Amino acid sequence: MAKKKLVVLTGAGVSAESGISTFRDSNGLWENYDPQEVASIEGWYRNRALLLDFYNMMRANLRDVRPNDAHRAIAALEADYDVRVITQNVDNLHERAGSTRILHLHGELTKVRPENGVYDQTYSEKEVFDIGYEAIHLGDKAPNGSQLRPHIVWFGEAVPKIEPAIDWVSQADILLIVGSSLSVYPAAGLYRYAPAAAPIYLIDPQEVAVHDARIIPIREKATVGMKKFIEMIGK
Numbered sequence: 001m002a003k004k005k006l007v008v009l010t011g012a013g014v015s016a017e018s019g020i021s022t023f024r025d026s027n028g029l030w031e032n033y034d035p036q037e038v039a040s041i042e043g044w045y046r047n048r049a050l051l052l053d054f055y056n057m058m059r060a061n062l063r064d065v066r067p068n069d070a071h072r073a074i075a076a077l078e079a080d081y082d083v084r085v086i087t088q089n090v091d092n093l094h095e096r097a098g099s100t101r102i103l104h105l106h107g108e109l110t111k112v113r114p115e116n117g118v119y120d121q122t123y124s125e126k127e128v129f130d131i132g133y134e135a136i137h138l139g140d141k142a143p144n145g146s147q148l149r150p151h152i153v154w155f156g157e158a159v160p161k162i163e164p165a166i167d168w169v170s171q172a173d174i175l176l177i178v179g180s181s182l183s184v185y186p187a188a189g190l191y192r193y194a195p196a197a198a199p200i201y202l203i204d205p206q207e208v209a210v211h212d213a214r215i216i217p218i219r220e221k222a223t224v225g226m227k228k229f230i231e232m233i234g235k
């Protein structure tokens, strides 16, 4: 029998217990940094060096953190489900926990690409490459001669992976959302594409302002919430 399709949409909360700050909680990243400065395309054109430093710091921190039990539980579910992970996170903790089908909606910290000109945000997947946890600096050039930039979706930029994400969600038998305030579109609207019959579980210690009769809230941190979710789906 074909395995049921379990689509997991994750946000910063799934990595919080690994020691990565969320964005909008108290003491979250956006309390200490202005997203318009360090995470927008206008910010990049204003001050490339500042953005390079910010993402160099985030990339270096990533080397020192580890996946937690929530990442591992999501990966282990592949034994019984056809699991697809759509993450808003730019960390690589789902990969390091062993998940095999992951779509990074907002890019990946360990990858870079050429900036390809001020008005040209388009790029080919062939131009994206892995730098691990290394830093990049002003003057570091891609093979095509343009400045390297982080492979991150900034505010003001398109979200190229939204189409395949919609495709996955619209085929889900079960949708699980873990640790996202669901405040950044288009990711925040993805759950609406779940088929009418698909239950939507939502793990978050705080109340998330979404209104859909299908949502089954699990008000826990990700590690504990994943245990409860697995009990609830009867694995």
Ligand code: OAD
Pocket (backbone or CB within 6 Å): 010, 011, 012, 013, 014, 016, 017, 022, 023, 024, 025, 028, 035, 039, 088, 089, 106, 153, 154, 155, 178, 179, 180, 181, 182, 183, 184, 203, 204, 205, 206, 208, 220, 221, 222, 223
């Ligand atoms: P937010 O910081 O907006 O939301 C994090 C959510 O995780 C909140 O609902 C918290 O209650 C919850 N949370 C905190 N600790 C948790 C834990 N231990 N277990 C489970 N949940 C926990 O982060 P996102 O929704 O991921 O984009 O933010 C979306 C996007 O906004 C990010 O991808 C980023 C940001 O700007 C870019 O930088 C492009």
